[in-house]
Amino acid sequence: MQPWSRYNTLFRSERYGWFLHNTLSGVMLELDESHASIAESLRDGSLPSSAEPAGFIALLEQNGFLADPGKERLKLMENRYWRNAACFSTTHLGLTICPTLSCNFACPYCFEHSQGDATVMDEGTIEALVAFIRKHGDAKHLTVRWYGGEPTLAFGIIETLTAKFIELFPDYAGAGMVTNGYLLDQEKIERLNDLKIASVQITLDGTEETHDRRRIHSNGEGTYQQIIKNIDLLMNSSWNGSCAVRVNVDRTNRHEYAVLRKELLDRYKGRNLTVYPGHVNTDDGNSCDRQCSLCNREWAAFQLDGYAIEGITPRGGLYPPSGIQNLCIATSLQGYVVGPKGELYKCWEDVGREGMVIGTVHDEQYVTNPELLVRYSIGTDPYGDSECMECKVFPVCGGGCVNRRMRVQQFGESSLEYCSSLKESLEKYLDAYMDKWHTNQICKVVLGKGRPPSMENGYRMVQPEMKMRNEVKNPLEPLTGHEQEGSGNNGAPNKTGASLLF
Numbered sequence: 473m474q475p476w477s478r479y480n481t482l483f484r485s486e487r488y489g490w491f492l493h494n495t496l497s498g499v500m501l502e503l504d505e506s507h508a509s510i511a512e513s514l515r516d517g518s519l520p521s522s523a524e525p526a527g528f529i530a531l532l533e534q535n536g537f538l539a540d541p542g543k544e545r546l547k548l549m550e551n552r553y554w555r556n557a558a559c560f561s562t563t564h565l566g567l568t569i570c571p572t573l574s575c576n577f578a579c580p581y582c583f584e585h586s587q588g589d590a591t592v593m594d595e596g597t598i599e600a601l602v603a604f605i606r607k608h609g610d611a612k613h614l615t616v617r618w619y620g621g622e623p624t625l626a627f628g629i630i631e632t633l634t635a636k637f638i639e640l641f642p643d644y645a646g647a648g649m650v651t652n653g654y655l656l657d658q659e660k661i662e663r664l665n666d667l668k669i670a671s672v673q674i675t676l677d678g679t680e681e682t683h684d685r686r687r688i689h690s691n692g693e694g695t696y697q698q699i700i701k702n703i704d705l706l707m708n709s710s711w712n713g714s715c716a717v718r719v720n721v722d723r724t725n726r727h728e729y730a731v732l733r734k735e736l737l738d739r740y741k742g743r744n745l746t747v748y749p750g751h752v753n754t755d756d757g758n759s760c761d762r763q764c765s766l767c768n769r770e771w772a773a774f775q776l777d778g779y780a781i782e783g784i785t786p787r788g789g790l791y792p793p794s795g796i797q798n799l800c801i802a803t804s805l806q807g808y809v810v811g812p813k814g815e816l817y818k819c820w821e822d823v824g825r826e827g828m829v830i831g832t833v834h835d836e837q838y839v840t841n842p843e844l845l846v847r848y849s850i851g852t853d854p855y856g857d858s859e860c861m862e863c864k865v866f867p868v869c870g871g872g873c874v875n876r877r878m879r880v881q882q883f884g885e886s887s888l889e890y891c892s893s894l895k896e897s898l899e900k901y902l903d904a905y906m907d908k909w910h911t912n913q914i915c916k917v918v919l920g921k922g923r924p925p926s927m928e929n930g931y932r933m934v935q936p937e938m939k940m941r942n943e944v945k946n947p948l949e950p951l952t953g954h955e956q957e958g959s960g961n962n963g964a965p966n967k968t969g970a971s972l973l974f
């Protein structure tokens with residue numbers, strides 16, 4: 473018999489009894505008391521005392537609960553292989569373009585360091601950017617996200633560049649835009665379809681009073697009403713994209729999220745609009761109180777309370793995802809963030825930081841800081857990190873945000889967290905998932921759509937292995953509205969330094 477897998481979690485839910493989950497295979501079983509006791513014996517290294525039907529042991533072996541550690545290691549290496557294949561793929565070119573770093577807001581927590589810089593991408597940089605794109609001759613597809621500063625302040629550049637992109641890539645589509653929404657008026661909305669902008673992300677910071685205290689126009693006035701007015705225009709337009717409203721959440725406004733979410737979903741019922749919470753990181757030495765951002769434990773509690781009290785399922789669901797998809801623009805060979813002067817970065821969080829520039833589109837060789845590039849791509853590989861390789865949640869975490877990992881491990885910024893909140897809260901997420909699973913089973917029965925798996929043998933499958941788990945999606949592929957919200961760890965920080973640590 474194979475030994476007990478180090479990726480197992482055997483736990484007793486107060487409401488639903490015993491469960492067994494394995495982070496590597498992704499399988500979860502529900503057990504009755506006697507099978508839980510067998511599992512406990514196996515976990516503790518003793519042979520089960522009862523005459524156990526071979527069927528149960530075989531099930532545990534088939535689903536990775538009893539496993540050869542050497543084979544588990546090989547499985548991780550297989551995951552590493554597919555991760556690397558996606559990271560170093562040259563089929564896609566993914567650009568996050570900041571046509572300007574200037575912004576019409578003056579949010580105290582904003583991490584960008586060039587709010588006062590009114591530079592708008594000039595003709596020379598536009599031409600150099602096009603030449604830079606041409607150098608990526610293997611790329612069959614181009615994916616763009618408009619970012620800033622505030623991209624609507626340089627809408628003409630978006631128009632000019634989009635025309636060039638369509639010339640270069642006839643299938644160019646699926647662009648996204650991260651905007652504060654303030655200048656998204658009727659005229660711009662009417663251009664979105666032609667500009668191939670399929671998703672727009674707009675940020676609110678809570679209900680009107682809180683938002684207006686935090687997302688302040690540079691003239692000192694509140695911005696909530698104007699943003700809502702523009703979302704109304706967007707949702708009543710013929711634009712065929714999707715809008716994601718990101719609500720920045722920290723210790724001071726977390727209680728407002730559910731209220732605001734409901735208000736927005738009611739207001740835009742039937743429209744292509746989603747609302748999700750953004751994990752704000754203020755540990756960046758700015759004027760906002762560094763103590764107000766939620767640590768991973770608090771973020772988990774926020775999500776789990778949101779489910780338990782308000783019935784809000786976190787984006788990406790409650791079930792631990794496959795960490796193999798923990799990829800982003802920063803981990804991708806052909807993913808770049810382009811600043812208005814043509815400077816190149818690897819991550820949204822680096823925009824405006826001179827020391828984090830890896831190159832420029834103006835230089836023939838374009839990579840001018842190969843050391844930083846290597847720190848990002850090779851230095852952050854979680855498969856080279858013994859702590860991750862020993863970590864029980866590695867298969868579902870995938871190593872967290874590489875920007876934070878690099879800043880902590882290589883630049884000594886100890887206040888940042890890059891671990892998944894699953895590390896501390898796996899059982900709590902699984903418990904919440906069980907609640908949802910049981911509710912779904914009851915609904916199915918009531919609606920006559922099937923029966924739950926039987927507990928006749930003393931165990932049943934709650935979550936079988938998902939065959940799709942190891943199909944790694946290239947993070948540079950065009951985003952749909954839902955993906956724009958982020959899944960797992962690779963979401964959009966949206967000018968708040970907030971990556972999406974599950």
Ligand code: SF4
Nearest residue numbers: 800802819873875971
């Ligand atoms: S997850 Fe987001 S913040 Fe982290 S490295 Fe990737 S792009 Fe940057």
Ligand code: SF4
Nearest residue numbers: 860863866869871891
């Ligand atoms: S939780 Fe932390 S230690 Fe564990 S795999 Fe993720 S990043 Fe690595």
